[in-house]
Amino acid sequence: MLKIGSHVSFSDKGLLNAAREAGEYGSSTFMIYTGAPQNTKRKPMESHYIDEGKQLMAELGIGEIVVHAPYIINLGSYKEDTFRLAVDFLQSEIDRTAYIGVKNIVLHPGAYTDKDSEYGIQRIAEGLNEVLKNTKDVNIALETMAGKGSEIGRSFEELAAIMDKVEHNERLTVCLDTCHVHDAGYDIVNDLDGVLQQFDRLVGLKRLAVVHLNDSKNPRGAGKDRHAPVGAGFIGFQAMQAVVQHESLRHLPFILETPWIGRDDAKSRPMYEAEIALLGETVEQRFGASFLEDTARLAHFFKKQEVDPRQYVLGVWDELKGPDAQATKGKAKDKNKDKREPMERLFDIVEEAGLFADLTEEQINHRITAWFAGVGS
Ligand SMILES: [Zn+2]
Numbered sequence: 149m150l151k152i153g154s155h156v157s158f159s160d161k162g163l164l165n166a167a168r169e170a171g172e173y174g175s176s177t178f179m180i181y182t183g184a185p186q187n188t189k190r191k192p193m194e195s196h197y198i199d200e201g202k203q204l205m206a207e208l209g210i211g212e213i214v215v216h217a218p219y220i221i222n223l224g225s226y227k228e229d230t231f232r233l234a235v236d237f238l239q240s241e242i243d244r245t246a247y248i249g250v251k252n253i254v255l256h257p258g259a260y261t262d263k264d265s266e267y268g269i270q271r272i273a274e275g276l277n278e279v280l281k282n283t284k285d286v287n288i289a290l291e292t293m294a295g296k297g298s299e300i301g302r303s304f305e306e307l308a309a310i311m312d313k314v315e316h317n318e319r320l321t322v323c324l325d326t327c328h329v330h331d332a333g334y335d336i337v338n339d340l341d342g343v344l345q346q347f348d349r350l351v352g353l354k355r356l357a358v359v360h361l362n363d364s365k366n367p368r369g370a371g372k373d374r375h376a377p378v379g380a381g382f383i384g385f386q387a388m389q390a391v392v393q394h395e396s397l398r399h400l401p402f403i404l405e406t407p408w409i410g411r412d413d414a415k416s417r418p419m420y421e422a423e424i425a426l427l428g429e430t431v432e433q434r435f436g437a438s439f440l441e442d443t444a445r446l447a448h449f450f451k452k453q454e455v456d457p458r459q460y461v462l463g464v465w466d467e468l469k470g471p472d473a474q475a476t477k478g479k480a481k482d483k484n485k486d487k488r489e490p491m492e493r494l495f496d497i498v499e500e501a502g503l504f505a506d507l508t509e510e511q512i513n514h515r516i517t518a519w520f521a522g523v524g525s
Pocket residue numbers: 216254256291
């Protein structure tokens with residue numbers, strides 16, 4: 149069975165909350181940060197409802213889960229205090245991960261800031277050598293990065309170079325992020341096999357431990373790292389489905405980190421439940437026959453207007469790439485129709501037509517997500 153889930157919250161009742169939230173989306177895996185990703189404040193693991201969470205996971209049929217290290221960790225930094233904090237905090241995060249019994253902690257390798265990539269790779273390897281020596285059991289999954297700023301991990305060569313410099317690298321694995329590799333220039337849309345062969349040659353497919361499943365708001369090679377909901381970006385549903393079903397990948401945990409959608413930021417909702425059901429091919433069991441009928445109606449409605457999902461999505465992103473288009477964010481975007489993203493515009497069209505008067509915004513957006521996947525056409 150495929151393992152598909154999303155990032156979920158570990159706050160309040162820790163693992164119990166996380167498992168409950170994952171269950172609401174119909175997940176078969178999930179990912180947590182063991183505390184706020186932007187600071188080092190952590191509560192003792194004993195207060196995180198680990199046993200209760202594990203019990204609920206067993207009831208839900210959730211086995212393997214993943215921990216993500218916080219972004220404040222930068223093993224690539226030349227600054228002594230930043231580097232020291234990164235090493236020490238990564239060690240304590242690994243201990244916390246081991247306490248839960250999780251096998252892989254995902255780590256952004258690091259950024260070289262004012263130095264160069266050669267320096268960054270050397271520094272990261274130095275940090276990893278120390279961390280691996282002082283910890284046990286948990287693997288560190290180096291994440292493939294998009295290549296924005298000075299971050300290391302934008303190419304398979306860089307990941308291989310780090311591993312080469314780490315003495316006992318048996319506990320180094322890789323987290324492949326679909327948005328990041330696409331943004332870094334790898335053509336997973338038209339040549340997934342070729343990309344994975346390249347990965348195998350340089351790093352080794354056996355190192356792959358986690359897949360982050362995100363669509364991208366930017367064209368291949370943009371080096372940006374802006375996640376889009378599945379089907380609402382440049383990668384598209386078909387290519388994402390091919391990733392999930394690939395024989396070299398299908399045994400891995402797939403984790404969605406897709407943005408929440410809603411007119412009002414405070415009321416925006418995740419698309420995870422629809423994304424998981426669509427990629428896992430469990431839509432009818434999960435949502436029932438009426439969902440399929442609704443999506444067929446939606447497909448018919450758009451077909452009559454000659455709106456093709458893929459062309460529409462790519463067309464809007466192209467338009468938004470225009471001069472100063474990216475500068476507008478948050479509230480201003482809601483007021484300015486020209487700045488609205490593909491899913492937001494599609495929702496506007498559906499709402500204006502009064503197609504689903506009884507459905508919530510979230511329910512309509514789930515059906516738009518299904519339409520991206522070709523359901524009902
Ligand atoms: Zn990440």
